[in-house]
Structures are given as structure tokens and as C-alpha cells.
Amino acid sequence: MAPSKIHSNIIFSQQIEAELSKIIDGFPAGKVFLLTEDVPDKLCLPLIGQLIETHHIRKIVIRGGETNKSIRSVEQVWEVLSKHGADRKSLLINIGGGMLTDLGGFAASTFKRGMAFVNIPTTLLAQVDASLGGKTGINFNGLKNEIGVFNEPDAVIINTNFLKTIDHENFLSGFAEMLKHGLIKSPEHWEELMTYNLGQIDYEALQAIIAHSVAVKEWHVLNDLTEKNIRKALNFGHTAGHAFESYALYEGRPILHGYAVVYGMIVELYLSAKKCGFNETELETISGWLLQKYGKFDIARQDYEALYELMTHDKKNEGSRINFTLISEIGKVEINQDCPKELIFEALDYYRQL
Ligand SMILES: NC(=O)c1ccc[n+]([C@@H]2O[C@H](COP(=O)([O-])OP(=O)(O)OC[C@H]3O[C@@H](n4cnc5c(N)ncnc54)[C@H](O)[C@@H]3O)[C@@H](O)[C@H]2O)c1
Numbered sequence: 001m002a003p004s005k006i007h008s009n010i011i012f013s014q015q016i017e018a019e020l021s022k023i024i025d026g027f028p029a030g031k032v033f034l035l036t037e038d039v040p041d042k043l044c045l046p047l048i049g050q051l052i053e054t055h056h057i058r059k060i061v062i063r064g065g066e067t068n069k070s071i072r073s074v075e076q077v078w079e080v081l082s083k084h085g086a087d088r089k090s091l092l093i094n095i096g097g098g099m100l101t102d103l104g105g106f107a108a109s110t111f112k113r114g115m116a117f118v119n120i121p122t123t124l125l126a127q128v129d130a131s132l133g134g135k136t137g138i139n140f141n142g143l144k145n146e147i148g149v150f151n152e153p154d155a156v157i158i159n160t161n162f163l164k165t166i167d168h169e170n171f172l173s174g175f176a177e178m179l180k181h182g183l184i185k186s187p188e189h190w191e192e193l194m195t196y197n198l199g200q201i202d203y204e205a206l207q208a209i210i211a212h213s214v215a216v217k218e219w220h221v222l223n224d225l226t227e228k229n230i231r232k233a234l235n236f237g238h239t240a241g242h243a244f245e246s247y248a249l250y251e252g253r254p255i256l257h258g259y260a261v262v263y264g265m266i267v268e269l270y271l272s273a274k275k276c277g278f279n280e281t282e283l284e285t286i287s288g289w290l291l292q293k294y295g296k297f298d299i300a301r302q303d304y305e306a307l308y309e310l311m312t313h314d315k316k317n318e319g320s321r322i323n324f325t326l327i328s329e330i331g332k333v334e335i336n337q338d339c340p341k342e343l344i345f346e347a348l349d350y351y352r353q354l
């Protein structure tokens with residue numbers, strides 16, 4: 001069974017307008033702000049009905065996309081908050097994917113040292129991962145989430161109706177973080193995901209699977225909010241994955257976060273086999289399955305140094321040690337696994353030659 005401990009402020013509801021209305025009622029009129037980006041503005045805001053008008057909410061729309069998860073966008077948000085008298089009793093409602101909830105959470109957490117914020121995630125990735133758990137932040141200097149704070153949202157409202165407009169690639173990107181949750185914590189969840197038909201999305205079945213995925217994420221957050229220990233499990237696939245993601249962006253051939261995590265998980269499953277005894281046959285089966293669903297971000301040997309350099313910036317590192325989170329079997333995590341450069345290059349060879 002997937003772990004079932006979750007925060008009481010995570011609300012699964014198809015009645016988004018009513019849920020949001022209850023929350024907004026706790027804030028004085030004129031003190032509620034709503035942050036979104038172009039796409040959810042068009043596709044998702046209609047689902048919250050007339051709330052903006054009836055509750056005198058000021059809407060802030062920034063540009064979407066990973067390249068806009070930047071300090072410039074945060075400044076844009078701070079400017080509107082400041083100009084329109086936001087204070088510590090104000091509320092920011094973030095409606096969008098993970099880029100938006102990460103950035104909005106950071107803007108709210110730093111404005112006057114912190115105002116309340118609520119996340120309404122509109123992508124699969126944001127519903128099972130990004131909107132939860134209080135990792136907020138932005139990219140900086142070509143590095144993922146280099147600037148940020150841990151600060152949990154006051155509430156998260158998960159409404160699966162938003163997912164009906166997600167394209168297949170973004171669906172798979174979110175599914176990647178769910179696969180990660182299965183690998184680190186729950187063989188049952190892993191099996192559930194392996195048998196889910198990705199060719200024809202069953203939204204009803206998806207609701208239960210999302211709830212299991214959320215429970216895995218929340219179990220780690222509740223046990224270790226600031227990632228001193230077991231929360232490092234949630235970073236499985238990300239040491240190499242973030243390196244792929246940043247490198248891809250730098251090279252002008254960007255990949256979605258979840259895809260980068262998949263490629264990172266292949267590298268880290270190889271390391272898991274070499275360092276923690278993860279079953280080699282299972283490594284081959286899982287890598288083959290992932291490759292078939294997610295394709296591949298092509299790399300050459302001459303890219304290894306740049307990828308390695310990016311890994312040296314990973315937040316789990318201590319001193320010059322690159323500290324991976326690995327697994328010895330599905331559901332069994334080994335944190336703080338220091339891997340030498342030669343072994344990392346060997347793992348990149350494995351990935352490259354798949
Ligand atoms: N804080 C965390 O714990 C955490 C966890 C995982 C990922 N992240 C971060 O989340 C980001 C990735 O999130 P994401 O995949 O949601 O990306 P995203 O926010 O960029 O959204 C992906 C795409 O979907 C569009 N979109 C949003 N809602 C939609 C809808 N309902 N229908 C159709 N299109 C919609 C967006 O405009 C965008 O083009 C990355 O920046 C990643 O680093 C953070």
C-alpha cells in the first residue's frame with residue numbers, strides 16, 4: 001500500500017469555485033491576488049467562475065515556460081503586489097503548472113517576508129509533485145531552482161478536470177514523477193503505473209493513482225520538510241536529471257522536466273546497480289520501458305564534462321562529494337551515495353549506448 005499520511009490542507013475537489021471561495025472568505029476584500037500564466041489563464045480560469053469579479057481579486061499574468069522561471073518574472077509579481085497594497089494579511093492564489101507554483105510560492109514567501117499562498121495546480125506534474133511540499137524557487141545562472149525557500153502553501157486544491165487539456169508530452173512529464181514515487185517508495189504504486197494505459201487516458205482511474213502519488217510525496221515531506229534526510233528520496237533521478245535539463249536548455253534543445261528526470265533515473269538506476277546491488281535484469285527492463293515511452297536526449301562523450309560540472313551544483317552535495325539518492329530495490333532508498341567521477345561517466349556511457 002502507498003503511504004497515506006497527507007496534510008489536511010490538501011483538498012481533492014471537483015468543486016474548485018466553492019473550495020476557493022471558502023478560503024478567500026478568510027481574507028479582506030482587495031487583499032487577494034491571483035497569479036497565472038498565459039495558458040492556464042485561457043484554459044483554467046473559466047473553471048473558477050466569477051470569483052475574480054465577485055471577490056475583487058487582482059489578476060497577475062506572467063509569461064509561461066521554463067525560461068521565465070526567473071527573477072525577472074518574480075519582480076513583475078512583486079511590483080504588482082507592492083503597487084496594489086499587498087500586506088502580510090494578503091493572499092496569493094497560484095494557478096498553473098509547476099513553473100508557476102514554484103515561482104508564485106517564492107514570490108509570496110519573500111514579499112514582506114511572507115504572505116499566504118494557495119496553489120491550484122493545473123498540470124499532472126504540479127498535482128502530484130510541484131504544488132506540494134513547499135519547495136519554492138526560480139532558476140538562476142543556468143541552474144535549476146538555484147534560488148528559493150522551503151515554505152509550504154496554506155492550501156493546495158487538486159482538481160483533475162484541469163488535466164483534460166494537457167498534451168501527451170506534458171502528461172508523460174508528470175507521469176515521470178509518479179514513476180519516481182513508485183520506484184522510491186511503493187512497489188504497489190509502481191505496478192499500478194506500469195499497468196496504466198498511457199495510450200488512452202482513463203480520467204476516473206487517474207484520480208485514485210494521483211491520490212497514491214500525492215501520498216508518497218507527502219509522506220516524505222511530513223517526515224523531513226527541509227530535506228536533511230529522507231526527503232532526499234524525492235530527488236531520485238534529479239542529480240543527473242537536472243544536469244540534463246539545464247544542459248538541454250543551454251544547448252537550445254530544451255526538454256521537459258519529467259523527461260529529464262526519466263533520463264536521470266536511468267543513469268541513477270545504473271549507479272544503483274553498481275553501488276547498491278539493484279537487480280541488473282530489472283535495470284534493463286525498466287530502462288527499456290522508459291526509453292520506449294520517453295525516447296532519448298542524445299548526448300556524446302564530449303558532453304560528459306559539462307554534465308558532470310552541472311552535477312557539482314546539486315543541492316544534496318557536501319563539499320566536493322556528489323551525493324546521489326539511489327535504490328537497492330523498488331521501494332528501498334539509499335541516500336547520500338557518493339559516486340566517483342569515473343563511475344558517473346560509466347553510467348552516462350550506459351545511458352548513451354541504450
Ligand atoms: N517544487 C517542487 O517540488 C517541484 C517538483 C517537480 C517539479 N518542479 C518544477 O515544476 C516545473 C515543471 O512543471 P510543469 O511540468 O507543470 O511545467 P509548466 O508549469 O511549465 O507547465 C507545462 C506546460 O503546460 C501548460 N499548461 C499548464 N496548465 C495547463 C492545462 N491545464 N492545460 C494545458 N496546458 C497547461 C503550461 O503553459 C506549459 O506550457 C519545473 O520548473 C520543475 O523544476 C518543482
Ligand SMILES: O=C(O)C(=O)C[C@@H](O)[C@H](O)[C@H](O)COP(=O)(O)O
Nearest residue numbers: 129133135144145231234235238315
Ligand atoms: O520535493 C522534493 O524534495 C523534490 O526533490 C521533488 C522534485 O521532483 C522537484 O523537481 C524539486 O523541485 C527538485 O528540487 P531541487 O532541490 O533538486 O531543486
Ligand SMILES: [Zn+2]
Nearest residue numbers: 177238257261
Ligand atoms: Zn522533479
